[in-house]
Amino acid sequence: MKKLLYIMSAMAILLAVTSCGKDDDFTESIYDTTVQAVDTNAATYDFDKWLYDNFTKPYNVEVQYKFNLPASDYSFQLAPASYEKSQLLAYFIKYLFYDVYIKYAGEGFMKQYGPRIFHFIGSSGYSPNTGTEVLGLASGGVKITLYNLNEMKAYTPGVSYSATDIDVLNEKYFHTMHHEFSHIMHQTKSYPVTFGQVTSGSYDPIDWHERDSVESHRLGFVTHYASSANYEDFVETLSCIITDTDYRWMMRIINASAPGWRADDKNDVIKLINDLGIDMNKAGAHWNNFKLYKESEYNSETDTYEEDGRIVLDVHQSKEEVINKDYTAYVSKYKYTELKRFNSFNDFLDWVPVKGDDSLAGINAMLKKISIATAWHKERWGLDTFVLRKEVSERQDNLDNFLKDEVTIFPLR
Amino acid sequence: MKKIQLYRIALLAMLPAFVLTSCRFEDEDYFDESPALRIEHQGDAVKELLVSAPNGWVMQFFCATDVAQFEGFNLFARFDKNGKVTFAGDHRFLRDGNRNKYTEATSLYEMLNEDGMVLAFNVWNDILSPFSDPVGYGYAPTYIIKDGVGMHGDHNFVVMSYNDNEIILRGERHGAEVRLVKCDRDWQKYIEDTKAAKEKYCSSELTSYYVKSDTTTLYFSGLADGKFLYTDNLDKTKSVKVDSLACVFTPNGFRLERNNVIGDKKFHEFTFSKDSTCLENEDGSVKVTALWDQHVANRSTIWYLDLDSLSDDLKTLVAELDAALTAANKNNSLAAVGIGKTTNANNVTGLVVQWYTTSRKTTKKMGGITFKRSTPAYGQLAITCDDEPTADNEMNTKAAEVVAAARNLAKGFVGTYNLTPESYLVPSPVTAVSVDGTKKFKLASK
Numbered sequence: 001m002k003k004l005l006y007i008m009s010a011m012a013i014l015l016a017v018t019s020c021g022k023d024d025d026f027t028e029s030i031y032d033t034t035v036q037a038v039d040t041n042a043a044t045y046d047f048d049k050w051l052y053d054n055f056t057k058p059y060n061v062e063v064q065y066k067f068n069l070p071a072s073d074y075s076f077q078l079a080p081a082s083y084e085k086s087q088l089l090a091y092f093i094k095y096l097f098y099d100v101y102i103k104y105a106g107e108g109f110m111k112q113y114g115p116r117i118f119h120f121i122g123s124s125g126y127s128p129n130t131g132t133e134v135l136g137l138a139s140g141g142v143k144i145t146l147y148n149l150n151e152m153k154a155y156t157p158g159v160s161y162s163a164t165d166i167d168v169l170n171e172k173y174f175h176t177m178h179h180e181f182s183h184i185m186h187q188t189k190s191y192p193v194t195f196g197q198v199t200s201g202s203y204d205p206i207d208w209h210e211r212d213s214v215e216s217h218r219l220g221f222v223t224h225y226a227s228s229a230n231y232e233d234f235v236e237t238l239s240c241i242i243t244d245t246d247y248r249w250m251m252r253i254i255n256a257s258a259p260g261w262r263a264d265d266k267n268d269v270i271k272l273i274n275d276l277g278i279d280m281n282k283a284g285a286h287w288n289n290f291k292l293y294k295e296s297e298y299n300s301e302t303d304t305y306e307e308d309g310r311i312v313l314d315v316h317q318s319k320e321e322v323i324n325k326d327y328t329a330y331v332s333k334y335k336y337t338e339l340k341r342f343n344s345f346n347d348f349l350d351w352v353p354v355k356g357d358d359s360l361a362g363i364n365a366m367l368k369k370i371s372i373a374t375a376w377h378k379e380r381w382g383l384d385t386f387v388l389r390k391e392v393s394e395r396q397d398n399l400d401n402f403l404k405d406e407v408t409i410f411p412l413r
Numbered sequence: 414m415k416k417i418q419l420y421r422i423a424l425l426a427m428l429p430a431f432v433l434t435s436c437r438f439e440d441e442d443y444f445d446e447s448p449a450l451r452i453e454h455q456g457d458a459v460k461e462l463l464v465s466a467p468n469g470w471v472m473q474f475f476c477a478t479d480v481a482q483f484e485g486f487n488l489f490a491r492f493d494k495n496g497k498v499t500f501a502g503d504h505r506f507l508r509d510g511n512r513n514k515y516t517e518a519t520s521l522y523e524m525l526n527e528d529g530m531v532l533a534f535n536v537w538n539d540i541l542s543p544f545s546d547p548v549g550y551g552y553a554p555t556y557i558i559k560d561g562v563g564m565h566g567d568h569n570f571v572v573m574s575y576n577d578n579e580i581i582l583r584g585e586r587h588g589a590e591v592r593l594v595k596c597d598r599d600w601q602k603y604i605e606d607t608k609a610a611k612e613k614y615c616s617s618e619l620t621s622y623y624v625k626s627d628t629t630t631l632y633f634s635g636l637a638d639g640k641f642l643y644t645d646n647l648d649k650t651k652s653v654k655v656d657s658l659a660c661v662f663t664p665n666g667f668r669l670e671r672n673n674v675i676g677d678k679k680f681h682e683f684t685f686s687k688d689s690t691c692l693e694n695e696d697g698s699v700k701v702t703a704l705w706d707q708h709v710a711n712r713s714t715i716w717y718l719d720l721d722s723l724s725d726d727l728k729t730l731v732a733e734l735d736a737a738l739t740a741a742n743k744n745n746s747l748a749a750v751g752i753g754k755t756t757n758a759n760n761v762t763g764l765v766v767q768w769y770t771t772s773r774k775t776t777k778k779m780g781g782i783t784f785k786r787s788t789p790a791y792g793q794l795a796i797t798c799d800d801e802p803t804a805d806n807e808m809n810t811k812a813a814e815v816v817a818a819a820r821n822l823a824k825g826f827v828g829t830y831n832l833t834p835e836s837y838l839v840p841s842p843v844t845a846v847s848v849d850g851t852k853k854f855k856l857a858s859k
Contacts (some may be wrong), residue, residue, distance in 0.1 A: 043497035043521065066535035068570045068584060070527060077547040077563045083520060122537050123547050126561035133559070150537060150546075167630040412497050412519055 047087055047412035054094055055118075057327045059110050063090055064119045072145075073125060076134070081122040081149040084409050085248050089120065089146070089173065091407050100391050101125070103146030105383055115184055117143040132209050138183040145188040146180075148172055155409050161399045171244040178242045182235035189380045195372045196230030198365050205229050214295075214316050217255035220365025237373045241385045242392055246278040250287035251313060254348060256363040258292055258311040260355035268367045270349070275386045277393070280345050287345045290314055293336035300325050305335045312336060429573070449526070456524035459532070459572055459580065463492040463522075468596040469499070470580075471603060473661045475670040476544055477565045477587035483550075484639020485661025485670060487607065488540055489600040500540035500652075501600050506564075508543060508554040515601055516540065530572040531585060539733035541568060567591070590671055606664035611637075613685070614666070614692060618712075621704040623791075626678040632704070636660070641669055666692045675699055687723040690837050702837040708795055709832060709843050709856065710786040715753035715765050722844070722855035730825040733765065734818040739814035743802070744772045750822070752856065755781035761805045763798075764823040780808030782816075782823040794845055795829045828852055 037056070038048045047065075056060040064071075065086035072078055101110055115138075124147045127136030130372045135186065137145040153165050161169070204211070208228035211219075220311035221227040222244075240249075253269060261269070273280050282288065291314045296305035303325040321330040342348045374385045395402070444451055456676040463470070469491030489501040501517040520538035525531040534541055544566025549558045567584025569583045570591055574581045580593040596603060615637045624631040624643065631654070633643035639661065645654040657672045668682040680694035683701050692701040709716070720731060735747035748767040755765050758781060763784035780858050782805075802823055804816050811819075830845035830852070842857040 043493065043495040066521065066523065066533075067568070068535070069533070074586070077545070077561060079542050079563075079566075080535050080537050080568055086536070122542070124559060126559045127545055128561035332513040402759050412521070413495060 016186060032083055037401070043412040044083070045413060047083075047090075050087075050410070051090060055090070058107070059114050060116065061114060062117050065090070066115060067121065068119060071119065072121065073134075073137070076125040076127070077123075078121050078125065078147075079123040079150070081120040082201035083412065084155060085149045085152045086120050087409050088407070089149055092169070092173070092400075093118070093177065095402055095406070096174055096392060096395055097181070100388060100395065101383075103391060104387060105111060105381065109381075113185065113188060115181065119143060119145040120149050121145060121147045124148040124151075126368070130209060135172060138187075140187075142184070144177065144180040144184070146173060146176060150362045155403070155407065159403055161396075161403070166396045166399060167245055170245070172395075175239050175243045179235045182238045183231070185381065186231065186234060186332075186376075187335070191234055191376045191380075192372055195234055195369055195376075198368045198372075199227075199233070199292065199361055200230070202361065203229055203233070212316070212318070213252075214255055214310055214312050215345075217252050217366070218259060218310070218362050220256065220361035220363075222252060222366065234373055237369050238377065238385055241276070241370065241374070242274075242389050246276070246282075247286065249273075249276055249278060250285070250345070251315065252366075253363065254287065254290070254292075254313055255316070256366050257348075257352050258313075259362055260353045261362070262356070262364050263354060265364050265367065266349060266352070266354075269363060272367065272370065277386070277390055286315070287348075289343060291341045292339045293317065294339050296335045296337070298322055298324075298331055298333050298335075304323045310338060330406040421638050424790070452530055456526055456530045459530060459575055460492075460494075460524050462575060462580070463532075463565045463593075464494050464576070465696060466491070466595045468598060470593040471596045472500075472594040473594065473651045473663075473668060474541075474544065474566070475589040475591060475659050475661070477567070477584055477589035481635075481640045481642070481659040481670070483564060485659045485668070485842040486544075487604070487661055489596060489603070492522060496521050497525060498534065498538075500538050502540040503604060503854060504540075506543045506550070508539065508557070511539075514802050515604065525569075528572075531569055532572055532580075532582060533569045534569065541566075544568075565589070592668075594655055603664060607662045609667065610664050610685075611662050612839075613689075613836075614701075616703075618714075619703045619705065619708050619838075619840050621707075623702050623704060624675055624680070624699060625702075626675045626699050629676040631675055636667070641721040641768050688855055692838070703839065703845075705834050705837055705840075706792050706794065706832055708772075708840065709845075711836075712840075713754040713762065714858075715751040716843075716856035717749055717751040717859060719842070719855040719857055720750065722853065724851065724853040727822075727825055727854060730818075730822040734815070734822050737812070737815045737818040738768050741815050742770075745770060746772075746774070748774070748777050752786070752826075755779050755807070757781070757805050757807045759806045761803055763802065764819065764826065766808070766819055767824075778807060780811065780819070781805045782808065782819050784823050784826065789829060792832050793829060793848075796826045798824050798827045824855075826852075 031050075034333045038045060038052050042048060051063050055063055065081060065083070067078070067080035098110055098114070125137075127133070135147055139145070153159070153161065153168070199220045199378040202221070205228050208224055211224045211227055213224065216224040216227050219227060221233060221236075223236050226233040250273075253273070257265070257269060260382045270280075279285075293312045293314065295308055295310040299306050300322065317336055318334050320333040322333045323329075324331045340351065342351070377383045377385045440639040446454065469489055472488040472490050474486040474488050484503045488504075491499045498521065499517055499519045501515065503513055503515045505513055507514065507516050516539065518539035520534065521536045523533045523535060525533050526823065530623060543553065544564045545568050547559060547561045547563040549560040549562075550564050552558050563588045567587050567589065569585040570582035571585055572580060573583050578595045582591040582593065583589070584591065598606070617637065619633060619636060621634045624633060624637060631645050632647050633641050635642040635657075641658040641660045643654075643656055644652040646652040649655070656673075658673065663682070663684070666682065666684040669680070672679055672681045674680075678694070678698040680699040683692035683694055686697070686700070687695045690702070693699065704751045717799050720728070723731060731747070731750060738745040739745055746769050748769050751767070752763070753765050754760055754762045761781040761783045764779055764782040765779060766781065767777050767779050770778055783803040784796055787795045787797075789795045802820055802821065808816055808819060828847045830847050832843050832845050834843045835841035840858060842855060844853070844855045846853045
């Protein structure tokens with residue numbers, strides 16, 4: 001009887017198991033592996049093929065030039081990017097970004113650390129409440145979103161990019177690119193905590209946009225956005241070295257130095273200018289013929305202007321107006337009194353007072369942070385930031401030839 | 414013991430049945446395919462439909478603003494199999510000097526399988542994309558100034574429903590309904606036909622409309638600007654129902670951005686009725702006409718009387734006025750009689766008389782006698798007059814007999830009339846017949 005019970009139990013289990021079984025034939029993949037990477041029938045085939053050959057295949061990068069709404073930032077109202085301008089930016093990214101890093105860090109560098117996705121957006125991420133504008137975004141160490149493509153200078157055969165056009169290109173796209181890529185790099189290999197300690201008390205994540213360049217530089221930041229958080233400061237420092245013009249750097253150095261410097265700062269400033277490849281004595285350059293002013297701010301209670309201790313460059317004077325004491329008229333918020341005229345940058349170097357004041361941040365803090373950031377680039381990545389700057393600058397000088405010889409904007413089929 | 418064994422055997426025998434039933438799949442599949450595959454295949458079907466239209470599609474496009482800040486826009490789109498789309502339009506937000514000019518632009522479209530089917534226009538298109546660009550619409554297209562807000566237009570649309578001639582879309586981000594209708598003619602012809610149709614129900618002079626069902630009447634204005642701004646009471650201080658909708662013009666009428674209700678009657682699109690006396694909704698239960706009767710009663714610009722159309726008593730009074738004018742001054746004769754407001758220094762509203770001041774009939778003057786007009790009921794005109802109605806300065810310069818004849822004529826019009834206009838939608842000649850059938854006259858703009 002027991003035997004019978006065992007047999008019946010075994011049959012019951014067998015029946016139970018077989019009743020759930022299915023005769024699936026498993027193939028290697030349920031997906032059709034014969035589909036080509038680029039759709040030969042698509043209207044965008046020519047550009048898609050170019051992207052495949054230049055980005056996807058060598059670096060495993062997807063360039064999303066088609067607006068990806070679910071993957072976009074819903075806090076902004078955004079418009080799609082122009083197809084033609086997306087192509088132009090893709091060429092520029094290759095020439096002014098990928099090829100630069102590859103030249104100094106090797107093919108493997110971009111394959112391993114380069115972003116996996118570029119997402120192009122036509123409009124900027126403009127915030128109506130604060131008036132701030134997001135130009136780029138790096139997420140998760142893999143994706144760079146670039147905004148504002150539709151404002152790019154359009155490509156036409158024989159188009160020429162002037163120095164101003166290149167400045168705009170740097171400001172709106174390549175500064176952002178290097179900024180965002182530096183985020184990806186430090187999200188991969190962390191930077192020294194000492195960087196954030198240099199100006200640790202001055203970061204303002206909320207009201208950073210209310211600081212003007214005079215204020216930001218005086219506090220030891222390369223840009224006002226750098227003063228929002230130490231990781232932004234870090235990538236802004238690197239990005240400014242790589243993409244900012246000589247003019248921007250010299251104005252920044254003057255602003256940051258004017259309040260005074262510490263013992264060795266003068267030599268370090270001269271070294272920085274050399275490292276940046278700037279001709280300090282360049283004839284006709286603004287830094288060899290400029291004025292500094294003392295700033296006074298309007299006091300609406302006393303109806304007088306009072307010195308606020310800021311030293312301001314001629315090109316950084318504010319034209320802001322405020323309502324006067326009696327609410328009868330608008331008056332200038334600031335007044336400026338000439339402090340000194342400089343006929344050469346050397347005059348300025350000799351004029352800047354050396355101070356022992358510990359609260360003095362300015363150029364001293366900036367120099368320290370530049371030193372930490374560039375050392376991190378070199379030690380952790382084998383990259384010389386100043387060499388990258390030189391390479392980018394030379395390529396930008398050659399941009400018209402590049403456009404003529406290398407760029408083809410594909411029409412829709 | 415044996416009993417226990419038997420129970421055991423019975424239980425064991427039943428075990429496979431329990432296990433088997435637990436594995437059996439009793440539910441019927443409602444669909445043959447998985448949800449993902451169904452979405453994909455429906456996407457293919459929609460794409461095939463989009464591509465299949467030889468004249469492309471009219472896109473009745475709306476922005477999703479809380480109140481109708483913008484009109485609806487007629488855009489046109491032709492879809493190629495390879496993902497290319499050609500848009501056209503002539504709207505006021507076209508840039509690069511193309512404002513209000515017919516313009517075409519090509520870009521891309523894709524069918525995406527997200528939570529549902531999504532028709533995405535995901536690269537910039539000069540016709541469509543200005544509606545989603547975050548720039549200040551108050552300055553555009555002359556100045557393109559970032560404001561981060563834009564016009565609340567979409568470029569990705571969830572497919573809500575479709576049939577052979579119509580695809581209903583909903584903006585994925587802002588949610589306005591956008592409708593694609595298969596275009597039955599050349600695009601520019603569609604634009605011309607739409608403009609021609611609009612002239613039949615939109616004018617700069619008569620800008621308010623009735624929306625009537627059997628039981629309810631609403632009023633709306635703004636149609637010439639593509640808006641349906643409505644209220645339930647002409648006296649807006651008493652109004653309890655006020656709303657504003659955008660509308661888009663069609664070759665047969667106009668369509669609102671979304672369904673609306675009057676009483677229990679729904680309306681979404683209005684087209685000309687068979688006799689063209691009004692615009693009516695889909696099932697004919699809601700009708701739109703202009704406030705043409707109030708226009709007859711309230712218009713200050715002069716309505717001229719067709720003197721041949723007058724009933725005999727009025728004809729006699731007119732002849733007596735003409736005779737009085739000539740008797741007072743042989744060079745004078747009656748030029749025209751109208752209803753409206755005179756243009757003299759102390760102008761009056763009521764009967765307007767024009768007379769020639771020369772025998773060659775080269776110069777004219779105008780005088781008036783006051784009477785009042787009102788609309789006692791829909792389609793009616795009531796004229797009332799004092800026993801000794803006021804005459805304006807110019808009339809008072811005439812002989813007493815002339816003034817008396819003019820007063821008699823004014824008083825002759827007193828009564829309540831049923832009106833029949835040539836058009837119920839735009840200003841047109843109107844025939845007035847008194848409710849007792851004894852008096853008749855016809856008014857025209859010239």
